[in-house]
Amino acid sequence: MKAFTILCTILVYCTFLSRADALNRRQRGGGGASPTFKFNSAEAKAQARLAQSKGLLGQSRDGDVKVVPMTAEIDGFAVQFKVAGSDLDLKTAAIKGAVIHASEQGSVEPPTSTGKGINLLLHGDGGQSFFDFSNVREQQGLLGVVALAPNDKMFWGGGAGNRRTDGVLHSKLLDELITKVLPQVINMDSSKVFFMGISGGSFLLAGFFLPAFAEKYNSGVILGCGGLPPQVKPSSNFGKTLGTMRVHVQTSTNEQDGIQVTIPLAIQAYIKLAQQAGVDNQILGQKFTADLSPKGSHCAFDGKGFVSGVQLLADNYANIILGDGDAIGIGKVATSVLDNRQKFASGLPLTKVVSRARRAQS
Incomplete structure (x- = not known):
């Protein structure tokens, strides 16, 4: 009986593995995601317009928290992001539609004693949770931040399926978003950076x-x-x-x-x-x-x-x-x-x- 159970589990596993491979083949056959958007490209500008007009914007559901969509320019690429916070949490640079250029000055700015941490959410394929801003509510001193995958299909890591061909590049962009961009718009304690993936x-x-x-x-x-x-x-x-x-x-x-x-x-x-x-x-x-x-x-x-x-x-x-x-x-x-x-x-x-x-x- 035990051997039969093991055999059944293996058969199920192999079936699911083959389905995962088939999914990858279908998605690659469909072209996968486009290359990562360059700053000032037509594609990046179109995505910025989308990010700044669709989904949760302005005042959050809590009423006293502002949701501000912006564009980050990092190493020649464009990343759309939104931050949520009160007037005390956000700096004057946090303006809807602002372009924030990654700066070394941001990376050396010390944690502020009054600043808050962040919870950075990475959405699933297609970007639904970016537009919903699912983590907009502050929790235990962590402000909500969301970033949008910078390609046509809004796939974090690019590519498709389990093969994320731009995974290294997107990880580097996110690291610089945290260290060189966000400190310019948030009164931020950079020692408290948390993450959530969907x-x-x-x-x-x-x-x-x-x-x-x-x-x-x-x-x-x-x-x-x-x-x-x-x-x-x-x-x-x-x-x-x-x-x-x-x-x-x-x-x-x-x-x-x-x-x-x-x-x-x-x-x-x-x-x-x-x-x-x-x-x-x-x-x-x-x-x-x-x-x-x-x-x-x-x-x-x-x-x-x-x-x-x-x-x-x-x-x-x-x-x-x-x-x-x-x-x-x-x-x-x-x-x-x-x-x-x-x-x-x-x-x-x-x-x-x-x-x-x-x-x-x-």
């Missing part, structure tokens, strides 16, 4: 940005409904950073087939890097957690839909990353990746990968 945004964070820059920020991140194992060589202290940085993976039981494969691969790769760096398992289990208890489909953390599900997760950011992991509307989600026994509806485990050895055994 779907394709989580692909970029897990596969590229965190391996390269996590040790620089050493804060906290939610990887929502997506993830990739490192696609670049991790920085020298990335594994050790996983023992101090708060990382939570949140998905749902009926996640997309291909992502049911890539999330466990990402989790196992991170665990291995942390253990190789000598991180104690007890500490790792406290810092690195995962959950798939929501019964919904892709990103439907409320069991209803994408937009409302993402909003629910964003509203619980502080509860998960800075609190005890009791997410209102979801439940207690902070289960150690080392102890997690949850499975997707398909039967595939959340935190384990079907190994070649077990495949050969069956």
Whole structure:
């Protein structure tokens, strides 16, 4: 009976892996995303108009918080972004439609004692959560910031599917957005920079940005409904950073087939890097957690839909990353990746990968 169960799990895994590969082929065949937009290009200007006219703008739902869309010019590329805060939180340069040029002066500006941290959200493919500004509400001193993927399909990391061909470039642009642009428009404590990814945004964070820059920020991140194992060589202290940085993976039981494969691969790769760096398992289990208890489909953390599900997760950011992991509307989600026994509806485990050895055994 046990051998039969193992065989079934392997067959499901192989089926889902083939579907993930097929998805990549279809998306590549469709051309994937365009190259990253150059500053002052017609494409960048069109995206700026879109970012400054669609979605949550002006006053937020809370009424006393301004939402300001701007353009960042970084190394000759254009990145659209929005910040949310009160008049005390934002600097005079934070004006709708302003162009903020990346400046070395911004990167050396010391943290302000009165400044607040930020929670930078990276949307999924297509940009829905950028326009919704799901993380607009300040939580425990973290102001909401969103950035829009600078290409025609609004794919973070460019490319398509699991192959994010501009992942390295986009990670560098985000790092400079944080260090050389945002300090010009936010009264910002640069020692408190937190992150949240949704779907394709989580692909970029897990596969590229965190391996390269996590040790620089050493804060906290939610990887929502997506993830990739490192696609670049991790920085020298990335594994050790996983023992101090708060990382939570949140998905749902009926996640997309291909992502049911890539999330466990990402989790196992991170665990291995942390253990190789000598991180104690007890500490790792406290810092690195995962959950798939929501019964919904892709990103439907409320069991209803994408937009409302993402909003629910964003509203619980502080509860998960800075609190005890009791997410209102979801439940207690902070289960150690080392102890997690949850499975997707398909039967595939959340935190384990079907190994070649077990495949050969069956």
